[in-house]
Amino acid sequence: MKHRPSFILSQEDWSLHRKGYEDQTRHQEKVREAIKDNLPDLVTEESIIMSNGSDVIKIPIRSLDEYKFKFNNDKKQHAGQGDGDSQVGDVVARDGKPEKGKGKDQEAGDQPGEDYYEEAVEFEQLEKLLFSELELPHLKQKERDQIKVKDIRFNDIRKKGLMGNVDKKRTLLESIRRNALENNEKLLDISIDDLRFKTWEEVVQPHSNAVVMAMLDTSASMGYFEKYIARSFFFWMVRFLRTKYENVDIVFIAHHTRAKEVTEEEFFSKGESGGTICSSAYLKALEIIEERYSPERYNIYPFHFSDGDNLSSDNKQCLELIQELLDMSNMFGYCEVSQYRKSGSSLMSTFRKIKDPRFRYATIREKSGVYDALKTFFSKENVDAS
Amino acid sequence: MTRVEHHELEKAINEITEIAVGFGLDFYPMRYEICPSDIIYTFGAYGMPTRYSHWSFGKAFHRMKLQYDLGLSKIYELVINSNPCYAFLLDSNSLIQNKLIVAHVLAHCDFFKNNVRFSNTSRDMVESMSASAERIRSYEMKYGKQEVEDLLDAALAIQEHIDPSLIKPKKRNKNEEHLKPKSQGPYDDLWALDQLENEEEPQGSRTRKSFPPQPEKDILLFIQEYSTDLEEWQRDVLTILRDEMLYFWPQLETKIMNEGWASYWHVRILREMDLTEEEAIEFATLNASVVAPSTTSINPYYLGYKMFEDIEKRWDEPTDEEIERYGIVPNQGRQKIFEVREIDGDTSFLRNYLTKDLVEDLDLYLFQKEGHNYTIVDKDWENVREQLIQSRINGSFPYIMVEDGDYLHQGELYLKHHYDGIELDVKYIEKTLPYVYYLWGRPVHLETIVEDEPALFSYSGKKVHRKFL
Known part of the structure; x- marks a missing residue:
């Protein structure tokens, strides 16, 4: 006769088994690395630039796929099961999101659709990663930095203090604890030793302001791509400056042959016709600085985006005006956006003559160039060189 | 679990075991262990209670656990092919759920023990995988975590490319001359099976030695043996991965059968038990969720279950035609399904027993991506059957072999995909070749078909190049 198989039923303590979590x-570390490696692409990701920086964003992370030789699912037929009256031509799923199988085992069978991996990342996390690579150059100790604001913060607990600042909760807790230790039946018998007081500290914070003079060439030669690049750049620049200064203003100056101060929306949507005279923007910037943003009180960051197609007779004047702007600014940035140009424009070669370390320039040819431009403008290296 | 519940469950297991033995199920001694969900999901992600560390397991664990936490899917049990056989039950299972699961698990164990595909699997894999994990851990200490992870990343990319044939291949000899005339008829390789033992030393003709003498299916083993770039510990890691894949392989090859068999028996066994009305309803609900069909995939539980039932019915009450053509003797249904569970794998199971009536009854169809939609393109039963078989061949991985281990006389590795109508994903080729290069240490090539043209992908350290042949 067959021996009946034996069995054991047990329940152990698994609380120390942490392997899955480890x-x-x-895996999460690798996701973070992947985000970091993808920063150049993410910086100009449309969903981020248009998100106003508040949401959790979904970032497709393909580098964490487990790659192996596999069949191309789109070129292959798959088997499925209907409820009895399926017909040739029926649609069973739509692109990217085939309906999930309802079976117990989701991995059963072969499912169509690419299993690409999307990671939700908080905007702040992305910001932190990006900004850890950026630094403010030419930070000068100016008078205005000395303007300090005093603030009082209650952030400590002591045994002595003013009766008005007594911390009732902590006092009661102390009393209960002491009475319990001493085996007193009356737990709420408060003695002087039990008293706890809140105390404060004076915090001194430097008060600082910055203003970005965003100048954009809106002449006919500036297309959607150029504007999008400028938009992405200013988006990150303003956010970055906000981590360094208490208040950051941004002034939008659009120009073709004449310059105008405009709203943000107009700035990025405005399309004009006609030629380009860059000096008009610099003049306008100087005007606005004089009116509203005295260099005594503000750290000034003029940044100019253009495709470099400037009226050549204007180049000389540009040079002079930039010198003037540089004298009152922390730095001046010139960024040439051009998908097709191989070498720099005549405007660029004029600017190359400027030897002031506060003047920096960059050329962006593709979306990922924004990231490099950010790093060019906001790095400390040049300071050491000067 | 309280003492009373524990006792109740023990009583139920006793009863189920008796019924199962009565039905003729033949399984190893069982070890049931009650676990919390995160442990079940860890085991599910790793496939084993203890296995080496790798982020991909963490990723799988995270995804499975998340689905559980959100109530999207649930693993009720996990059973390990070993002797004694370990079954892990989720601690939140109700008694009736556990009854179904125990019956299900016993049938799995019977399948592990008796199906021929599993005949070569190691039955003490729990211990050996735990020992391998320990060894890989020590390599992490010695050579650095990053170093080990890089190796695992690369090796895992090709881990399925092993040779799981039941008939042990002849031991390879590097200096062996290959002189047999290349290909003759399509079935001539069968003759070679007899010659394995007594192959004559060929008379010295001076053609170039091929290496390997015949295309080699076991890429992982080939690299492990002949890569000039790997250190001893790295070869050891490849051996570990290969052994583990050999162990898991029969499960890939018998998914539909194994789940079908287990579902068939949990239904049969529970029918023999006295269930209260409430229990009966709960059982029906759970069973329905297990065998629920899906419009975009084949639920192996359901298809396998239906096929076993159908086989039993046909062998119990064969039609006159079946009696005449196949010589079926009536009332042999039970016996027949036991025979099927012993000798078939998914491909032969589908080929032999998925009938026209079944395909039509189950309303199976083929669908394909057309534009942005996945549309039903075919309902012909033979095409459906062929596609299903196709998708089960080689564990549904592309069939790739080492053609030349000394390509261009420069020790380069030449792989060839044996194209069978379905093209490979080019992006994945381009991402996987660098991993092969990492292991082989010299340029690597893969020949396949792209857009109906033979193409060769090559990687020598910088960029993957593609050229049409």
């Missing part, structure tokens, strides 16, 4: 942590 490898999950490593």
Whole structure:
């Protein structure tokens, strides 16, 4: 006769088994690395630039796929099961989101659609990653930095203090604890030793302001791509400056042959016709600085985006005006956006003559160039060189 | 679990075991362990209670656990092919759920023990995988975590490319001359099976030695043996991965059968038990969710279950035609399904027993991507069957072999995809070749078909190049 198989039923303590969590942590580390590696692409990701920086954003992370030789699912037929009256031509799923199988085992069978991996990342996390690579050059100790604001913060607990500042909760807790230790039946018998007081500290914070003079060439030669690049750049620049200064203003100056101060919306949507005279923008910037943003009180960051197609007779005047702007600014940035130009424009070669370390320039040819431009403008290296 | 519940469950297991033995199920001694969800999901992600560390397991664990936490899907049990057989039950299972699961698990264990595909699997894999994990851990200490992770990343990319044939291949000899006339008829390789033992030393003709003498299916083993770039510990890691894949492979090859068999038996066994009305309803609900069909995939539980039922019915009450053509003796249904569970794998199971009536009854169809939609393109039963078989071949991985381990006389590795109508994903080729290069240490090539043209992908350290042949 067959021996009946024996069995054992047991329940152990598994609380120390952490393996899954440990490898999950490593996976998350890799996700962070992947985000960091993808920064140049993410910086100009449309969903981010248009998001106003408040949401959790979904970032497709393909580098964390487990790659192997596999069939191309789009070129292959798959089997499925209907409820009895399926017909040739029926649509069973739509692109990217085939309806999930309802079976117990989701991995059963072969499912169509690419299983690409999307990671939700908080905007702040992305910002932190990006900004950890940027630094403010030419920070000068100016008088205005000395303007300090005093603030009082209650952030400590002491045994002595003013009766008005007594911390009732902590006092009661102390009393209960002491009475319990001493085996007193009356737990709420408060003695002087039990008293706890809140105390404060004076915090001194430097008060600082900055203003970005965003200048954009809106002449006919500036297309959607050029404007989008400028938009992405200013988006990150303003956010970055906000981490360094208490208040950051931004002034939008659009120009073709004449310059005008405009709203943000107009700035990025405005399309004009005609030629380009860059000096008009610089003049306008100087005007606005004089009117509203005295260099005594503001750290000034004029940044100019253009495709470089300037009226050549204007180049000389541009040079002079930039010198003037530089004298009152922390730095001046010139960024040439051009998808097709191989070498720099005549305007660029004029600017190359400027030897002031506060003047920086960059050329952006593709979306990922925004990231490099940010790093060119906001790095400390040049300071050491000067 | 309280003492009373524990006792109740023990009683139920006793009863189920008796019924199962009565039905003729033949399984190893069982070890049931009650676990919390994160443990079940860890085991599910790793496939084993203890396995080496890798982020991909963490990723799988995270995804499975998340789905559980959100109530999207649930694993009720996990069973390990070992002797004794370990079954892990989720601690939140109700008694009736556990009854179904125990019956289900016993049938799985019977399948592990008796199906021929599993005949070569190691039955003490729990211990050996735990020992391998320990060894890989020590390599992490010695050579650095990053170093080990890089190796695992690369090796895992090709881990399925092993040779799981049941008939042990002849031991390879590097200096062996290959002189047999290349290909003759399509079935001539069968003759070679007899010659394996007594192959004559060929008379010295001076053609170039091929290496390997015949195309080699086991890419992982080939690299492990002949890569000039790997250190001893790295070869050891490849051996570990290969052994583990060999162990898991039969499960890939018998998914539909194994799940079908287990579902068939949990239904049969529970029918023999006295269930209260409430229990009966709960059982029906759970069973329905297990065998629920899907419009975009084949639920192996359901298809396998239906096929076993159908086989039993046909062998119990064969039609006159079946009696005449196949010589079926009536009332042999039970016996027949036991025979099927012993000798078939998914491909032969589908080929032999998925009938026209079944395909039509189950309303199976083929669908394909057309534009942005996935549309039903075919309902012909033979095409459906062929596609299903196709998708189960080689564990549904592309069939790739080492053609030349000394390509261009420069020790380069030449792989060839044996194209069978379905093209490979080019992006994945381009991402995987660098991993092969990492292991092989010299340029690597993969021949396949792209857009109906033979193409060769090559990687020598910088960029993947593609050229049409």
